[in-house]
Amino acid sequence: MTDLVEEALHSSGRYRIIERRQIEQVLREQELGASGSVNAATAAKIGRILGVRHLVMGSVNQFDLRGAGGISLPGLGLGLYRAQVDLTSRVVDTSTAEIVAIVRGSGRADGTVVLAQLQGLTFGGGEFRQSVLGKALDQAIQELVVKLNGTMSGQQ
DSSP states (O other): HHHHHHHHHHTTTTTOOHHHHHHHHHHHHHTTTTTSSOHHHHHHHHHHTTOOOOEEEEEEEEEEEEEEEEEEEEEEEEEEEEEEEEEEEEETTTTTTTTEEEEEEEEEEEEOOOOOOOOTTTTTTHHHSSHHHHHHHHHHHHHHHHHHHHHTOOOO
């Protein structure tokens, strides 16, 4: 899921994406990851080491697929599903450790799914992106990027 958000941010043409392996290396070298979590203060330190002004940290608040009816036959199930995805991103100023923005993106989709189609889906695969959950995730990511762009237009 992180890769999909990174891809959307990069595609917007407004952000320089730092490879996660670099961040992980900084965490190890600075022993910042010992607690297992990155907060605004450690994010600011990481950002200064990497030479960036802002870091975007995010979380998945909801990633839900619920059945809303359907039929089941031996070896096959066809159902109506509702998908809901909610994401939150925090933008941290690396010079002050201040959280300068918090934005949320939400996506919802309804559709029919053959239960066998859900098995073996991967986030980056075309089948997933066309699924009900994939469509909800894409909506959430696009909304998040639009809001980040709007929030960060005054920032450098």
